Amino acid sequence: MSKRTKILDLLQTAPGSDYTVMGWVRTFRNNQFIALNDGSCLANLQAVVDFENFDPSLLKRITTGAALKITGTLIPSQGKGQSVELKANAIEILGDCDVEVYPLQPKRHSLEFLREIAHLRFRTNTFSAVFRIRHALSYAIHKFFNDRGFVNIHSPIVTGSDAEGAGEMFQVTTLDLNNPPKNEDGSINFKKDFFGKATNLTVSGQLEAELAALALSEVYTFGPTFRAENSNTTRHLAEFWMIEPEVAFNDLDDNMDLAEDMLKYLIQYVMDHCEEDLSFLEQRLAEEEKQKPQQERSEMSLKEKLAFCLEHPFERLTYTEAIDILKNSTPNKKGKFQYPIEKWGADLQSEHERYLVEKHFKKPVILTNYPKEIKAFYMRLDDDGTTVRAMDVLFPGIGEIIGGSQREERYDVLLGRMKEMHIPAEEMSWFLDTRKFGTVPHAGFGLGFERLVLFVTGMTNIRDVIPFPRFPGNAEF
């Protein structure tokens, strides 16, 4: 292959020289204008064909979806849509594309349809924009933590611990499911399994991150996470990516500061580096909003929404304060909530979270100090003995984007909480060891990566921000 110039670079190059580009045809207009895209940016390169100088049988093969190599001279464009264009001197068909059977047409497609052809949807404007932004966010996460001296920890994906309590787990085994080795009592003998014990896919890297934090001080994980929950929503996946920072010597306030700084940094990064893709998605969203009834339309455009998040501090309040607001809220008094707020202690439903974020405060909200009964065993017990130092960061349209806490660092209190919640302490001795040997206050949280991508791109279904979504009943591709 001769030297290739990326379309992203070519569009910023002064005209005059010859270049070779390779990419896929979006449209071929007027037997003259090829809109070529190579994914390096949203914009297409316009290649101009003098059709009298090319074999008609070659021109017939320039169809939507075909892969081309075009060599030509970069010239100022006579048309209005672009400043430069490539005057084609040579065209080579790298791969034909039979439009009779190629599912992508030069027209608008529904997200539902594209989801069924996820192997081809990268070739659309919307999905190429989403996945470029997804990449930018991934890179920015590493940059944010690296710049602050955090150490990236690769926590295990196969775990022997089944006591994390973060959700249903997928089993990992090499045993013959049709004829597994049995113990005398008829149960399966996992000693004969690959790892010599029952193993699962991880539901969280947090416990391992805590071990590292209690030596390296500032760490984070960024890896795949698996939950075998039968969740059927636009916000849940069975396989998703999670970022879990864990910081020694941090309390809950430090933890909230870190979460807010991080989210603002990431949003700012995308606004600074993904202007073209963001503008496209903003326009796409605006067109989608037009289809909705006036009442349901959002007041802000995508970029306004992102800027708004940057400009205002997140609202921080305790669970108890939130209950008071909800109890006295108009929808609660008028019986509009499906689950009315009656007494302190109840878990908040998503309708309540949405009211706080979207109606009452109209900005991101951090809820803290939840009743201990509705939170995990490892969260630090408050002095009153009834609440724990938990924090949930709630975003408009997404709900919970971050869940975290200051961790219980006191050995006796942690052990007591584990017993209360029926966590088998014997199997968790390695975790308890950290509280036995030089324990310190520490805190951390989990950020759902796809939920962040959802928010930043303005997409509405989490299955559209991961290349090949896994959810109940579906593991295609």
Add this chain to the structure above:
RNA sequence: GCCUCCUUAGCUCAGUCGGUUAGAGCGACGGACUGUUAAUCCGCAGGUCCCAGGUUCAAGUCCUGGAGGGGGCGCCA
């Protein structure tokens, strides 16, 4: 897991009270045009009305079951 809606041409959808030969836009194809921006204009083809039963003189339309998909709720990130 629960609730709800949908499934008609390649895609998006219309199809009245159950009644003749099931329609439109876009896309594809053929032609015209040749500085176009999802080009335009003219023409043409394209249907297992999701599947299996049932009711009826007659079912895309009604009923039962199944499959696939969307949305909401719960679980949570």
